[in-house]
Amino acid sequence: MGNSLKIEGLSRNFGSVIALDDFSLTIKKGELVSLLGPSGCGKTTALRIVAGLERASSGEITLNDKKITDVPAHKRNMGMVFQSYSLFPHLTIEENVAFGLQMRREPKEKRIGKAGELLELVGLTTQHKRFPHQLSGGQQQRVALARALAIQPEVLLLDEPLSALDAQVRQNLREEIRRLQVELNTTTLFVTHDQEEAMAISDRVGVMSHGKLEQIDTPDELYNRPATLFVASFIGAMNRIPTQLKDGEVEVLGEKHSVKNHNEKDGNVTALIRPESIELLHDSTYHNAVVVTRSFLGASSRITVRIGDGSILQSLMPSSDSMELHPGDLVQAVITDKKVLITNA
Amino acid sequence: MTTTTVLQDVAKVGSPRKRGANLWSTFPWPLLPFFLFLALFFFLPIGAVFINSFKNNDGAFTFENIQALFHDPYRMAFLNSIKLGFYSALTASIPGVLLALAIEKKGGKNLKKFIASVSGVLANTGGVPLAFMFLAAFGPSGLATNLFKSLGLDLYSLGFTLFSFNGLLIVYSYFQIPIMIIVFTPALTALRREWRDASSNLGSTPLGYWRHVGLPILAPSFIASFLLLFASAFSAFGTARAMTVGNIALVPLQIGSLLDGNVTIDKANLGYSLALGMIVISLLAMIPYILLQKRASRWQVR
Amino acid sequence: MMNFRKNLDANIALAIAAIFLFLPLIAATEFSLRDGGTEKHSLISYRWILDQSGFSENLGITMRVMALAVILTLVLMVPTVTWLHLGGEKYKRLIDVLTMLPLIIPVVALATGAQLALPGFVHGTVYELSFLYVVVSMPYTYRALDIGMSARPLATLVAAARNLGASWINVMLRVIVPSILPSIFAALFMTITLSLGEFTLAQLLHWNTFPTWITNISQQNILGATALAVGSLFFAWVLLYIFTFLDRQPTQSAVNEE
Numbered sequence: 088m089g090n091s092l093k094i095e096g097l098s099r100n101f102g103s104v105i106a107l108d109d110f111s112l113t114i115k116k117g118e119l120v121s122l123l124g125p126s127g128c129g130k131t132t133a134l135r136i137v138a139g140l141e142r143a144s145s146g147e148i149t150l151n152d153k154k155i156t157d158v159p160a161h162k163r164n165m166g167m168v169f170q171s172y173s174l175f176p177h178l179t180i181e182e183n184v185a186f187g188l189q190m191r192r193e194p195k196e197k198r199i200g201k202a203g204e205l206l207e208l209v210g211l212t213t214q215h216k217r218f219p220h221q222l223s224g225g226q227q228q229r230v231a232l233a234r235a236l237a238i239q240p241e242v243l244l245l246d247e248p249l250s251a252l253d254a255q256v257r258q259n260l261r262e263e264i265r266r267l268q269v270e271l272n273t274t275t276l277f278v279t280h281d282q283e284e285a286m287a288i289s290d291r292v293g294v295m296s297h298g299k300l301e302q303i304d305t306p307d308e309l310y311n312r313p314a315t316l317f318v319a320s321f322i323g324a325m326n327r328i329p330t331q332l333k334d335g336e337v338e339v340l341g342e343k344h345s346v347k348n349h350n351e352k353d354g355n356v357t358a359l360i361r362p363e364s365i366e367l368l369h370d371s372t373y374h375n376a377v378v379v380t381r382s383f384l385g386a387s388s389r390i391t392v393r394i395g396d397g398s399i400l401q402s403l404m405p406s407s408d409s410m411e412l413h414p415g416d417l418v419q420a421v422i423t424d425k426k427v428l429i430t431n432a
Numbered sequence: 433m434t435t436t437t438v439l440q441d442v443a444k445v446g447s448p449r450k451r452g453a454n455l456w457s458t459f460p461w462p463l464l465p466f467f468l469f470l471a472l473f474f475f476l477p478i479g480a481v482f483i484n485s486f487k488n489n490d491g492a493f494t495f496e497n498i499q500a501l502f503h504d505p506y507r508m509a510f511l512n513s514i515k516l517g518f519y520s521a522l523t524a525s526i527p528g529v530l531l532a533l534a535i536e537k538k539g540g541k542n543l544k545k546f547i548a549s550v551s552g553v554l555a556n557t558g559g560v561p562l563a564f565m566f567l568a569a570f571g572p573s574g575l576a577t578n579l580f581k582s583l584g585l586d587l588y589s590l591g592f593t594l595f596s597f598n599g600l601l602i603v604y605s606y607f608q609i610p611i612m613i614i615v616f617t618p619a620l621t622a623l624r625r626e627w628r629d630a631s632s633n634l635g636s637t638p639l640g641y642w643r644h645v646g647l648p649i650l651a652p653s654f655i656a657s658f659l660l661l662f663a664s665a666f667s668a669f670g671t672a673r674a675m676t677v678g679n680i681a682l683v684p685l686q687i688g689s690l691l692d693g694n695v696t697i698d699k700a701n702l703g704y705s706l707a708l709g710m711i712v713i714s715l716l717a718m719i720p721y722i723l724l725q726k727r728a729s730r731w732q733v734r
Numbered sequence: 735m736m737n738f739r740k741n742l743d744a745n746i747a748l749a750i751a752a753i754f755l756f757l758p759l760i761a762a763t764e765f766s767l768r769d770g771g772t773e774k775h776s777l778i779s780y781r782w783i784l785d786q787s788g789f790s791e792n793l794g795i796t797m798r799v800m801a802l803a804v805i806l807t808l809v810l811m812v813p814t815v816t817w818l819h820l821g822g823e824k825y826k827r828l829i830d831v832l833t834m835l836p837l838i839i840p841v842v843a844l845a846t847g848a849q850l851a852l853p854g855f856v857h858g859t860v861y862e863l864s865f866l867y868v869v870v871s872m873p874y875t876y877r878a879l880d881i882g883m884s885a886r887p888l889a890t891l892v893a894a895a896r897n898l899g900a901s902w903i904n905v906m907l908r909v910i911v912p913s914i915l916p917s918i919f920a921a922l923f924m925t926i927t928l929s930l931g932e933f934t935l936a937q938l939l940h941w942n943t944f945p946t947w948i949t950n951i952s953q954q955n956i957l958g959a960t961a962l963a964v965g966s967l968f969f970a971w972v973l974l975y976i977f978t979f980l981d982r983q984p985t986q987s988a989v990n991e992e
Contacts, residue, residue: 139632140629161633161635163633164635167629167630175627175630175631175644175645175649177645177731190635190636190644220732234630235634244633460822460825462813462822463818465810465814470832472853473848473853473866473868476847476851476853477844477846477852478843478844480850480851481843530747531748533747534748537744549974549975550755552974553927553967553971556931556970559933559945560948561948564762564952564956564960565758565960566758568758568761568764568765569758569761570758574761575757575760575761576757663840667843669841669842669938670933670937670949673937683842688937688938691846692940703846704850707842707846710843714838715838
């Protein structure tokens with residue numbers, strides 16, 4: 088399996104605003120890569136440049152070893168799903184799905200056959216004679232997905248396709264996107280601001296900030312080994328505890344811990360601790376924290392505590408282990424990780 | 433102003449709704465003043481036109497007034513007025529659409545505000561003031577005429593004159609194009625960028641986008657706007673009166689002179705049948721629009 | 735520069751439109767400033783306007799007709815449209831269509847009928863024009879109010895006010911009117927521009943108003959008539975500018991952005 092899409096040194100500025108700064112990314116055939124970041128981080132700009140809907144100030148895009156930087160959008164053969172309202176309102180569902188084939192001058196029977204096939208894939212066979220406004224938001228996005236896949240695209244581009252939907256529909260549809268993508272082995276670039284969404288369905292996730300790619304890695308690696316402070320705090324919740332680094336060790340909550348990343352200099356650093364790595368011991372005789380709140384989340388509960396310097400920490404514990412914790416209780420907060428992540432920022 | 437969307441409603445009103453047994457309790461009383469006002473100041477006069485069209489001078493029933501419409505000079509006047517309405521709509525709607533597109537493309541909020549206010553004023557110009565402005569520019573010794581002459585182009589020796597059918601079209605476009613911009617811009621604004629993006633993404637050229645997506649979606653609004661322009665030129669009175677010197681027979685002018693009593697008394701009720709003829713043609717002009725709208729209403733979100 | 739080239743077609747279209755727009759305007763302005771048949775320029779034609787005995791008289795008539803049309807529009811249209819948004823929704827489509835008719839039926843035909851039959855209490859007075867102007871401007875005034883009210887959560891505002899103990903009069907004057915003030919201005923502006931420039935109805939019903947007066951005196955003095963034409967156009971512009979300014983203040987900024 089070779090490289091499908093290769094993006095090299097892409098930059099784009101609008102006036103003096105830099106939307107995209109030396110952005111490079113390679114996607115393998117059949118891989119689903121997400122671009123994740125806050126709004127304005129350049130992820131949508133990157134996607135639109137790949138689609139050919141916007142031009143890069145500099146940089147190059149290669150698809151299957153062919154340079155496509157200057158190929159106009161309508162000749163790139165990339166299917167794209169937009170945030171919402173992208174279905175043509177005056178065409179039926181079937182005609183929408185067949186639109187790309189019509190543009191490719193396929194005969195009518197073939198268009199209808201293919202459209203029917205795809206509508207079956209997304210489970211909307213009975214709706215094919217309806218118009219977009221008669222469908223729910225989730226159904227419309229399914230149609231948009233079918234329409235994008237109908238042209239058998241080299242690359243599938245998803246521009247926040249779930250962000251306008253309800254939570255339940257969103258979760259179902261994202262699983263479905265993943266299922267179809269794997270089934271059809273379609274190389275996919277997925278843009279989202281929702282980290283849960285990105286982590287759930289991607290092979291790799293690229294975290295972006297201020298037009299730059301901060302880190303690109305598998306969801307597990309991103310979560311466990313964030314390369315920058317931005318990634319660490321953007322992916323999942325993270326407690327930040329100021330401390331000092333000395334001889335490869337930091338003291339956090341009264342105990343010494345060795346650090347995961349040794350490349351930091353001695354001096355003031357911040358220790359980054361995941362909530363699930365903080366355990367609260369109720370019956371300990373040593374107390375270093377007081378319980379502020381406890382929220383029941385189901386299998387686990389989130390407990391906030393105040394520590395000696397007045398700052399608040401979050402802990403995530405199995406609900407069964409934290410049933411006895413009540414606001415005002417004195418507890419001992421313990422870090423369960425052997426090694427901790429630090430940053431000198 | 434989304435006049436076109438209202439026209440879309442005109443097309444959609446279907447069978448009268450079923451009324452409950454008790455009219456008294458179901459009547460929308462808060463609307464009574466509105467209904468009364470419209471009845472007294474709109475339907476009453478229009479109804480009077482209708483009834484008097486079928487009366488002779490003694491008040492007896494007759495078809496004479498109606499029959500007269502099918503003979504010259506009135507037949508000619510109707511043909512001229514319809515032609516004027518149609519060509520004026522044509523010559524104003526196309527530049528109007530192009531300008532609306534240009535404004536939309538340039539984008540700027542301030543430009544749009546400026547154009548909206550300029551259009552608002554120009555759409556309401558007409559009559560003698562407008563005629564004099566054009567005389568000052570394109571009259572035989574007008575500023576523009578002299579300017580062209582100094583460039584070696586003598587418009588009037590080429591047969592151009594403001595006081596002609598074509599001259600009328602040019603003068604009308606001064607208020608017709610702004611009307612087009614006002615009524616058509618909302619439709620253009622409603623075209624979503626996603627549709628253009630999706631279409632080019634699916635392999636359509638810019639031309640293909642307009643053919644398969646842009647034009648079909650805009651068609652109902654375009655026809656509605658076109659119809660408005662037709663109605664506006666068809667029934668324009670002040671400007672026509674100021675620009676013509678009896679050389680072009682137009683229905684509104686004939687009605688005007690009949691109402692002024694400039695005609696022999698035996699034709700007194702002819703003015704009413706002419707007015708009725710105008711009403712009928714205006715309503716007939718709605719038909720192509722209603723047909724198109726019927727189709728479009730399947731996909732329009734309202 | 736790059737931007738200019740990118741929008742080259744749009745810029746050319748707008749430039750041509752601007753020439754077509756300004757040529758008659760400039761020509762008329764220059765013409766109206768001519769001093770008789772000479773090459774010199776002066777304000778003589780504008781002074782001539784003010785010397786005409788009919789000027790203030792006819793302007794006065796038009797202003798009074800306009801004032802009544804504005805009041806009628808306010809009293810008739812604002813409550814009607816408000817009710818359509820607060821309980822009368824099922825009649826909205828009907829009213830949408832009815833208010834559109836005056837745009838489809840030619841004004842000349844309406845004038846013909848108005849000569850024949852109008853309610854006795856105004857028929858034969860110049861104020862019959864006010865009532866007809868309300869009808870003719872209705873397609874625009876109704877739309878302006880309707881758009882303004884659709885953009886506001888009127889039902890919620892009214893429920894909140896009623897809940898706090900406001901009477902219906904108070905609700906109307908202190909809640910509804912202020913929250914849709916810009917669209918009321920827009921609606922009134924339609925009535926005002928129509929009343930100031932309307933010629934067909936006034937002429938065919940044989941009333942002297944400012945527009946018919948301009949038409950009549952234009953036969954005496956071409957330069958003066960051109961001056962009047964230019965003057966009234968700039969007057970309309972100033973008026974419109976004032977109105978867009980009023981329109982901008984209360985809402986357009988923060989509330990609309992949500």
